[in-house]
Amino acid sequence: MSDPTQKQAGLLLDEPLIFERSRPGRAGVSYPNSDKDPELILPAELLREPIAGFPEVSEPEVLRHFLRLSQWNYGTATTFYPLGSCTMKYNPVVNEVVARLDGFAGLHPLSPDDGAQGALEVILAVERILAEITGMDAVSLQPAAGAQGELTGMKMIRAYHVDRGDARRKVLIPASAHGTNPASAALCGYGTVQIEGNRIGLIEVDAVRRAMNREVAALMITNPNTLGLFEREIMQVAAVVHEQGGLVYLDGANLNALMGVAKPAHMGADVMQINLHKTFSTPHGGGGPGSGPVAVDALLEPYLPTPRVRRDANGLHWSSDFPKSIGRVRSFFGNFGMHVRALAYMLALGGDGLTQATQMAVLSANYIRRRLEGAYHLAFPATCMHECVFSDKGFEANGIKTLDIAKRLLDFGFYAPTIYFPLVVPGALMIEPTETESKETLDQFIAAMLEIAREAREEPDTLHQAPTHTPVGRLDEARAARRPVLRWQPVSPT
Amino acid sequence: MEFPEDLKYSKEHEWVLVEGNTATVGITDYAQDQLGDIVFVELPAIDDKVSKEDAFGVVESVKAVSDIYAPVSGKVLEINDDLPDNPEMLNEDPYGDGWIIKIEMNDPDELKDLMTATEYEEYVAEEKE
Numbered sequence: 102m103s104d105p106t107q108k109q110a111g112l113l114l115d116e117p118l119i120f121e122r123s124r125p126g127r128a129g130v131s132y133p134n135s136d137k138d139p140e141l142i143l144p145a146e147l148l149r150e151p152i153a154g155f156p157e158v159s160e161p162e163v164l165r166h167f168l169r170l171s172q173w174n175y176g177t178a179t180t181f182y183p184l185g186s187c188t189m190k191y192n193p194v195v196n197e198v199v200a201r202l203d204g205f206a207g208l209h210p211l212s213p214d215d216g217a218q219g220a221l222e223v224i225l226a227v228e229r230i231l232a233e234i235t236g237m238d239a240v241s242l243q244p245a246a247g248a249q250g251e252l253t254g255m256k257m258i259r260a261y262h263v264d265r266g267d268a269r270r271k272v273l274i275p276a277s278a279h280g281t282n283p284a285s286a287a288l289c290g291y292g293t294v295q296i297e298g299n300r301i302g303l304i305e306v307d308a309v310r311r312a313m314n315r316e317v318a319a320l321m322i323t324n325p326n327t328l329g330l331f332e333r334e335i336m337q338v339a340a341v342v343h344e345q346g347g348l349v350y351l352d353g354a355n356l357n358a359l360m361g362v363a364k365p366a367h368m369g370a371d372v373m374q375i376n377l378h379k380t381f382s383t384p385h386g387g388g389g390p391g392s393g394p395v396a397v398d399a400l401l402e403p404y405l406p407t408p409r410v411r412r413d414a415n416g417l418h419w420s421s422d423f424p425k426s427i428g429r430v431r432s433f434f435g436n437f438g439m440h441v442r443a444l445a446y447m448l449a450l451g452g453d454g455l456t457q458a459t460q461m462a463v464l465s466a467n468y469i470r471r472r473l474e475g476a477y478h479l480a481f482p483a484t485c486m487h488e489c490v491f492s493d494k495g496f497e498a499n500g501i502k503t504l505d506i507a508k509r510l511l512d513f514g515f516y517a518p519t520i521y522f523p524l525v526v527p528g529a530l531m532i533e534p535t536e537t538e539s540k541e542t543l544d545q546f547i548a549a550m551l552e553i554a555r556e557a558r559e560e561p562d563t564l565h566q567a568p569t570h571t572p573v574g575r576l577d578e579a580r581a582a583r584r585p586v587l588r589w590q591p592v593s594p595t
Numbered sequence: 596m597e598f599p600e601d602l603k604y605s606k607e608h609e610w611v612l613v614e615g616n617t618a619t620v621g622i623t624d625y626a627q628d629q630l631g632d633i634v635f636v637e638l639p640a641i642d643d644k645v646s647k648e649d650a651f652g653v654v655e656s657v658k659a660v661s662d663i664y665a666p667v668s669g670k671v672l673e674i675n676d677d678l679p680d681n682p683e684m685l686n687e688d689p690y691g692d693g694w695i696i697k698i699e700m701n702d703p704d705e706l707k708d709l710m711t712a713t714e715y716e717e718y719v720a721e722e723k724e
Contacts (some may be wrong), residue, residue, distance in 0.1 A: 220718030246720040279659075506629075521658040527629065583682060 114574055119156045120589050129160035135339040154591045157242055162381035173572060175516050181542050184281070185488045185519040185531025186327060188357055188379035195449060196382065196442035205441050210433040214418040219418035220437065225410050227394075227440045230447050232422040234455070235353070236366030240375075243406045243435040247354055249395030250374025251285040251321075256427045257372060257397065257404040258319045258348050259289045264425065267346070269318035272312065275304050277328055277525045284322045291318060298525065302481035313345050317489040323352035324368065325359075325461045329466065329480055329488035329533075339369020348400075356380045357535075358463060358487035361456025365396075372397045381443035392439035405429045414582060461536035462487040465543060471531055472547045478553035480526040488533035492526050499561035503528040506553055508575060509567035513549035596719075597624045600692055603706060604715035605666040607648075610690065611709060618667050621694045622654065625719045629657040634700060638697075639697065645669060645698060647705050651696065653660045662697065667673045667705045671708065673697040 128500075139148060158166070176182065182189040208220055228240040244250035261494065262269050272286040275296045283293040286509045299305050309320065320342045332338070337555065340348045351370035357380040359365065365373050377383045377392035385391070397405060407426040408419035419434075450458060463486050470489040478494035493503040507530070508518035511581050519531040534543060556563045568574060602610040608626035612619040627633065635655035645651040650662035651671075675697050678684060685693040700706075710718060 463675055524659060579683070582634035583658065 114165060116393050118589055119163075119166055120154060120591070123154075125157060126160075129158065129163055131462060134535055140412055145388065147378045154322045162267055172214040174516075178313060180514065180516055181534070181538055182515065182516045183516055183518045183534050183546065184491070185533040186354070186522060187356075187519065188376070188383065188533060189385060189488075190357070190379065190534060190535050191381045191537040192384050192442075192448060193449065195447045199442045199445040200438050205438070212439075215416065218416050220420075220505070221410050223441055223444055224434065224437070225412070225417065226272040227444050227447070228410070229446070231396055232392055234360055234364070234494065235370075235373060235375065235396045236364030237370070237373070238395055238399045238582070239402040239405055240396045240408065241405045241435075242392070242394045243431045244374065244393040245373055245431050245436050246389075246391035246415065247376040247379070247393040248285065249430065250279040250350065250376070250395050251281055251350070252288055253395045253427070253430050254321070254350050254372040254374055254397075254407060255267055255291070255321075255391075257289075257395070257401050258350065259399055260404045260425065261348065267315075269316055269347075272350075272520065273309065273312050273317055273342075273347075275322060275326065275514070277302070277326050278321065278323055278354060278524045279327060279354060280499070282323075284320065286319075296330075298326075301483060302326070302330050302525075304332055304334065304338060306334045306341055309338045309577040310341050313341055313347065314445040315345055315347065317342070317347045319348045319350050319371075321350040321352060323354060324365070325486040327354045327355075327474070327492050328356075328526070329357075329358075329485040329531075330481060330483060331358075331486055335368045342368045343369065353396075354379065355487065356408050358459060360459045361452060362459050366398060372401050377439050377443045382446045383439040383442040386510075390436045392436045392443070394435070408434075410555045417502050419472075459487075459535045462534070465534040465538060466532070468540075468543060468549060469534055473550055476551050480529065487535075488527055488531060490523070491530045491532070493528035493530070496557050499557060501557040501564055503530050503559050505564040506530060506557065506563075509553045509556065510549060511566045512570045515546055517550060597690065598626065598712040598716045598719075600712045601711035602690070602712065603666070603711055604712070604716065605664065607664040607666075607719050609664060609666045611666045611706070612694075613703075616700050616703065617656075617672060618669070618698045618700050620663075620666060620696050621689055621697060622663065625688050625694075627689045630654060631658045631663065632656055632659060633685045636678045636682045636685065636690050638678065639671050641671050643671045645671060645696075647708075650653070653679045654682075657724075665698065666709055667698060667700050668702060669698040669700045672699045708710060 115125055177191045178190055204219055209215060220491040227242060231236065231240045239503055244253045270292055271294050272280050272291040273294050273296055275298060286293050296304055296308050296312055304322065322332060324335055326332055348371040349369050351365045351372040351373040353365065353375045356375055360380055362498050372395060374393045375393050376396065377388060378385045383392060403423060403425040404427050406429055407421040407423050410417055410421065411420045464484050466487050466489050470485055473491065480490045481490050493501060493506065503520045507520045510517045521529055522531060523529060602612055604610055604623060608623045610621050610623050620698055633654050633656045639645065639651045639652040645665035645668060648664055649667045651665045652663040654661050674693050676694065
């Protein structure tokens with residue numbers, strides 16, 4: 102394979118800061134001089150002194166500056182984005198069209214219920230579909246992100262135990278869990294007990310039985326787990342927790358590997374969060390915002406956040422008449438724009454389409470796993486679900502670490518996978534392709550990964566120096582964190 | 596990788612230097628190597644109580660955030676004030692300038708649960724497998 106990065110070099114336009122582009126006296130728009138003294142026609146508080154260092158640039162410079170910066174963005178709209186655990190699903194454009202319909206985008210959150218019936222129908226429809234997909238009895242769309250959904254779920258678990266006069270003190274959490282799990286439990290006043298996985302990366306019922314007692318309020322378990330593996334003993338594990346009066350919190354971060362195929366309620370879950378920005382294709386990250394609905398069984402339904410949408414003879418309305426509720430967890434009704442987008446996705450795909458999305462995500466991950474397992478160390482060699490976890494094991498002799506592999510992928514035009522998570526795999530490299538990538542894209546990614554494995558063995562310096570085909574090279578992450586330079590400083594005139 | 600003979604070691608990769616009833620604690624060369632470049636350290640306050648195997652501080656590297664566990668129980672006598680501004684000392688000199696806290700021990704018998712340099716070296720070799 103010849104160097105595939107070569108042909109991109111000519112398009113790598115460097116771009117200075119807008120301040121560095123500034124030249125005294127240059128302007129985008131020239132205004133005529135005022136024929137009146139501003140001090141005579143404007144109140145004093147509206148007058149200002151010139152701002153030191155304010156950039157002076159022409160219109161084409163401004164346009165190029167911001168357009169180039171926008172072209173440095175990476176997302177599912179530009180490239181394959183195999184960020185494991187995060188589920189960077191393609192965000193269908195139709196979602197955006199629907200969310201911008203005047204009736205949704207222009208709706209005031211304080212509108213009376215009878216002026217917002219359509220929006221309430223959307224909320225109810227999303228709740229019902231999520232209940233169907235998870236097998237749970239009731240849903241609240243209020244939480245604004247996955248971690249807030251977790252916290253909401255754990256608050257309900259606490260309210261349930263306190264209600265029974267048995268608050269309990271501890272929560273069991275597998276070692277492979279997302280860090281937000283112990284954080285959510287701790288915020289609810291629980292101590293956490295870590296459960297180690299076995300040699301094939303799974304939680305065994307015996308390990309849970311040893312840790313389980315009447316002090317334990319709940320088990321928080323992710324299924325499939327963060328290694329992308331299905332927890333095969335989940336039903337027995339849930340039974341052990343329930344026998345001792347505990348509840349099962351299922352972290353629904355990986356629901357996209359189950360949707361339409363298996364229901365968390367059937368696995369013994371009492372409560373779970375659903376990340377709309379993962380499984381249901383709504384936007385992610387900085388742009389987001391996220392949305393983390395909670396779904397519960399009948400046991401926990403009385404504790405759901407309020408207000409909740411109810412239907413009576415006059416149509417839909419908000420009700421807060423739920424005396425055991427933990428109350429409101431988010432202003433207004435959660436991130437409503439995300440509920441609209443998720444509903445657009447659900448209805449566009451339909452039940453069969455959602456099932457097929459799950460199947461394709463699992464197929465794509467296993468295709469990558471099989472094609473790469475000869476070249477990279479597979480942390481737990483087994484059929485995976487929607488993501489697969491490799492590591493840098495085996496490259497130690499050449500001083501190659503996961504970070505080097507990730508940086509080199511940028512040279513090949515791919516966003517790097519998640520690295521160094523989950524923590525149970527030293528040097529983890531976690532790949533999640535999602536369901537929408539073509540076989541051609543997967544093959545290009547695989548070819549890049551195989552070439553990088555060859556380089557790691559034969560020319561390790563290429564990896565140590567990577568990336569070389571990006572606007573900036575290898576950044577000193579440690580120095581950036583230890584001695585951050587938080588703003589541009591003008592060079593003082595000499 | 597260094598494993599100084601005069602130190603004791605915990606399974607959580609802390610080292611202990613015993614001088615009378617005082618235990619100086621840091622993280623091992625292996626621990627700093629696994630963590631990578633450390634960018635942030637959170638220390639306890641002087642006179643805080645620490646319990647064996649409970650977390651007393653936090654180190655954050657470019658890769659991950661990890662708790663630091665007390666290898667013995669007691670009271671914090673001294674903390675390394677230079678560390679928060681110079682977390683790289685944990686990488687550059689984990690057994691020297693990178694020491695973290697000094698503990699006045701409650702029960703020197705707890706030292707029996709720690710490993711010798713040779714035992715710890717074997718423990719690390721197994722963990723790498």
